[in-house]
Amino acid sequence: MRPSRFTLLSCAVTAVAAPLVMFATAAPAGAAGNGYVALGDSYTSGPLILPVAPGAPAECLQSAINYPHLTAAALGLSLTDVSCGGATVGDMTSSQYPGVPPQFNALTPATSVVTLGIGGNDNNTFITAVLGCAALDVLDVLDIGTPCKDVYGNSFANSIASDAPNIGAALRGIHSLSPHAKVFVAGYPDILPQSGNCYPQIPITTGDVAYLNGVELDLNSMLAAQAAANGATFVNTYTPSIGHDACKPEPVRWIEPVLPGGDAAPVHPNAAGEAADAQLVEGAMRAAGI
Numbered sequence: 212m213r214p215s216r217f218t219l220l221s222c223a224v225t226a227v228a229a230p231l232v233m234f235a236t237a238a239p240a241g242a243a244g245n246g247y248v249a250l251g252d253s254y255t256s257g258p259l260i261l262p263v264a265p266g267a268p269a270e271c272l273q274s275a276i277n278y279p280h281l282t283a284a285a286l287g288l289s290l291t292d293v294s295c296g297g298a299t300v301g302d303m304t305s306s307q308y309p310g311v312p313p314q315f316n317a318l319t320p321a322t323s324v325v326t327l328g329i330g331g332n333d334n335n336t337f338i339t340a341v342l343g344c345a346a347l348d349v350l351d352v353l354d355i356g357t358p359c360k361d362v363y364g365n366s367f368a369n370s371i372a373s374d375a376p377n378i379g380a381a382l383r384g385i386h387s388l389s390p391h392a393k394v395f396v397a398g399y400p401d402i403l404p405q406s407g408n409c410y411p412q413i414p415i416t417t418g419d420v421a422y423l424n425g426v427e428l429d430l431n432s433m434l435a436a437q438a439a440a441n442g443a444t445f446v447n448t449y450t451p452s453i454g455h456d457a458c459k460p461e462p463v464r465w466i467e468p469v470l471p472g473g474d475a476a477p478v479h480p481n482a483a484g485e486a487a488d489a490q491l492v493e494g495a496m497r498a499a500g501i
Contacts, residue, residue: 246289248389249279250303250314251328253296254399257485258476264292270308271295276482278397279326281489286501288324293317296476299332300377303384315388322389324501326492327443328397330378330434334370339363340423341478345469349414357418367426375433382441393499394443397492398431400452400484402466409458412468413478446495448488455484 249255256267257274264280267273273294274280283290293314295307303315318325331337344359351358385394403424408417415423431449438445455465457478465484467475475481480488 246291246322247279247283247286247324247326248317248322248392249283249290249292249294249326249328250317250385251294251326251397252298252332253294253476253479254331255279255294255326255328255397256292256296257482258296258479259471259474260480260482260485261474267292268295268308268311270311272476274482274485276485278485278488278492281486282326282492282496285489285493286496288501291317294328297332298329300329300374300381301333303329303381315384318385318388318392320389320391322392324395324496325385325389325392326395326397326446327381327385328399329381330371330374330430331399333374333377336367336370336426336430340367340426344419344423345414348416348419349411351416352410354408354410354416356416357422358416359419360422368429371426371429371433375437378434378437379441382437382443386442393496393501394438395446395492395495395499396434396438396443397446397488398434398448399427400448400465400480400488401450401454401456402427402478404456404458405453407458409468412470413457414469444495444499446488446492448491451491452484452487455487 255277256271257277258272260274260276262275264273264275273292279290279292298307304313306313347358347362382394403420408415408420435445452465455463457464457466457468461472465480465487467477467479467481469477471477473481
């Protein structure tokens with residue numbers, strides 16, 4: 212069984228902190244009929260946010276209060292949530308784990324609404340950015356320079372650009388399998404502050420915080436462009452989440468730092484973050500007539 216990107220991140224954090232507790236997770240709610248199918252990775256599934264979604268594969272770390280569940284409840288949609296921590300765009304059409312079907316298996320001609328939250332794990336973008344930059348910056352307690360940018364340069368931007376055709380193909384695949392569905396692409400929320408840093412909660416220099424903010428903006432811009440080119444609506448979760456990044460105090464932040472303060476995975480949305488994403492997705496759906 213190949214490890215998920217979330218599992219790799221968990222292992223890295225465990226090496227320097229307390230072990231993460233893995234909860235049994237929940238099954239998709241509803242059936243893939245005339246309803247809402249949620250596709251995506253851990254930023255959609257909501258790993259370690261309690262309560263867990265009943266019946267979902269344990270490997271997928273799916274929360275019962277992630278944004279698909281909250282959105283479906285608000286709009287009265289019948290939800291099939293197949294989001295899974297660590298998923299890549301390839302897992303839309305291939306099995307991510309033994310016994311876990313490709314996510315596109317949930318799509319039918321009767322599906323009316325689809326959300327897709329994917330791309331951060333493609334080419335190992337997020338895990339390389341988080342672990343690679345943290346490894347380079349962790350000893351830079353004087354906050355000097357851009358050690359991560361100096362090593363990685365344009366590699367993240369190049370990887371994101373190379374993934375654009377795969378995202379486009381996935382969106383066309385959704386339309387082919389569910390031709391009557393309205394499709395929404397959820398972007399990624401702001402992870403790091405817009406200025407400064409918060410060492411050691413996030414062991415990244417100020418210069419590299421700015422660099423990684425640029426990487427995330429590149430990713431969201433690519434997703435938005437592919438959505439526009441392939442008959443989907445892009446949901447911008449980045450701009451509304453500015454001021455709620457992982458460096459903010461616990462009552463304010465929507466993303467957890469390396470050592471989470473509550474029920475959430477490191478460097479992932481917490482319950483407040485999933486709730487905020489749900490409001491944005493719900494708003495986009497209402498605007499589209501759902």
